[in-house]
Amino acid sequence: MCPGFGVPLMKRGSGGTIHSTSGFCWKKVRILFRRHSKLQIHPKLCYDVLVKKVIKKNFILFFWVLVFLMFVLFLIFPEFFSSVESYKKDDQAIEEKKSITQPLPPLDTVAYDKKLNELANNPPPKEAITKIVKDLKTGEETIVTVESAPAPPNLWPVKTVYPNSGAILPFKRIIAYYGNLYSTKMGVLGQYPEEEMLQKLNVEVEKWENADPNTPVVPALHYIAVVARDHPTKDGKFRGRMPDSEIDKVLTIAKKINAIVFLDIQVGFSNVQIEIPLLQKYLKMPQVHLGIDPEFSMKNGIRPGKVVGTLDAEDINFAAKYLAKIVKENNLPPKILVIHRYTQKMVTNYDKITPLPEVQIVMHMDGWGGMAKKINTYQQFIYKEPVQFTGFKLFYKNDVLEPNTVLMTPTDLLKLNPQPIYVQYQ
Template sequence: MVILFHMIFPKSFQLLVLSALIIGGCQNSSSDQAAKSDPNTSAEAAPETSNTKLAVSRDTVVTTAASTTPAAAGKELTPLDSLRLIGPKITGSILPDKRILAYYGNPHSKRMGVLGEYPKDEMLRRLDRETKNWEKADPSKPVQQALHLVAITAQGAPGKDGKYRLRMTDYTIRKVIKWAAEHNAICFLDVQVGLSTLQQELPYLEKYLTLPYVHLGIDPEFSMKTGARPGTKIGTYDAADINYAVNFLSRIKQEHNLPTKILVVHRFTQRMVTNYKNIKLNPNVQIVMHMDGWGEPVLKRDSYRDYIKKEMVQYTGFKIFYHNDVKKPPHHLMTAAEVLTEDPKPIYIQYQ
């Protein structure tokens, strides 16, 4: 639907603002904000693709099943090992027995989503209040809280390797994972590849995905296969890209004897996902196709039905934008009860 195209560009411009904040663009005088709050930024931001293996290995961790019990041999705990000792105790599949309720964003940007809009404690209090709304709307479905971090962000500037994306540092990623773990929430790491690829970017996140409560999100909007700059056009993933991400997660799950992994795929147009019938289900990975459009309720419902329900893969998701959904009165923020009138009922809910 052509009308849906107006639903996304403000989100794209949010990422251009994040580019200004982190890389140093012309729209904000606080271009050093991220570096000040993240002591590793200057050392790790947007490493060259050829240095991916080096970036991945900055935290020492043995990539075998034995790494799930690092203290067993009396070894000194690494920061990543410490994260294994906390967090929700998940032993099997989360879906469909629970509904996931996620807060999305990046702690370096107040405009990119609720995760970074408020200080941590206030953000988590708001998540708790929203959880009660969903539990009241559907008492039959327990809520599993989540934080959804954009860990690799599309950028308006090319960066030193020309990929138009910025990798968050170990410090930032571990910080948000810890926020989730200490709140008994799971964590999603989201990838916006820009002019890079999943094959180049997912290895950077592999060590974090060995944690039993950390999962993955991929955003076709910022997969710029034509070489266009992120934010100027809407990108795309093919079924082959999604299958690569599924197989990547499945391998990690098997090698580390982990609970079932979850892959969230954002979508709000037809071309964002091509050849959906070729997406292959995998018993080790649960796939959520997530309606990611903003606007008035009728547009959001149409998007959900046209691109999520009609091209059903496995599980469905629905996003609510606290600000963008109410930009033009008399639009209103959809309630949990309203969203749950959709069939199928979304099992993954995200707030931005």
């Protein structure tokens, strides 16, 4: 038998007999002979086959050894298998991880309080008045100081918890563009091509930097991630959730200008308790924050767009606590929670809304109209019902629909009491 092959050495004899030195099974030989009547395997042929098989075995062994060595090299020296671009991405990922995991400097509470007082923009106390009083009998004149009536206590700044270190507010002002990439009518974010939109945002950022040079500006993209519908969706909740691919696009655009991102929720017939957790993977990112819009929270069963909806302090506190949990578990700087408001009933039990060290809350006036109307709305529903910070929305189109009206400027907004620290353009 040819060693290692199970094939006998066979040679046809003169009488047609098959001889074998291997003791191989004669039955198999007969079958083989019938199929190949002229079969004749010589020792040289067996040797050639043996050599080929040894080479084949060694080649396979060599191949797997090579694969193993490459795997080991990949684990030890990954740079041999990666491009320069992947290096850059790895370095960026490391830097981002460091920025999250490295401890942030402690909050400067003195600077924090000072900035809050500046934002409050309270009018100065009225000074005492001096009068000259003349005695009618003697004609003698006396200078008398008349104290002004005591002013009511200031509502701003709000006395609440200090934020954790790394808080954006009140040290920086956020200037945001609002909208949805699918729609040109929901806001400037989706109205213009990407580059044009970013240029316009940069113009607004520069305006604010010039108007208030003492407050650095952070650009932001405020993206509607859950959009209320005026018709029922498949589950009957009258809201549509944007696909991850669209949110990813916004994150990519924001990264180009080092902007932060707000994901806004219009719940329709759903609720914040269901919708917010679905965005968890994005809210774990340090640059992503949250907005919720009571206008489209339809607790009364009427479809969105017919009447103005409402959220209670319980809903807002759920959102804040959920964000706080994410901040704690992922060692993140404080999140920002923006609440839209332009009517009394849009937010109920405002005094029970609880800011947390991990979450900064902005009550955002987003009504449209002329300057006088907007200022009045701000005074009635934002100033009189303080929570923590304030925001103000400007509409490029709706604010100038009335004759002889112009869009409010940064200088106009800086005259407000309190000054908004979050400004949104739609």
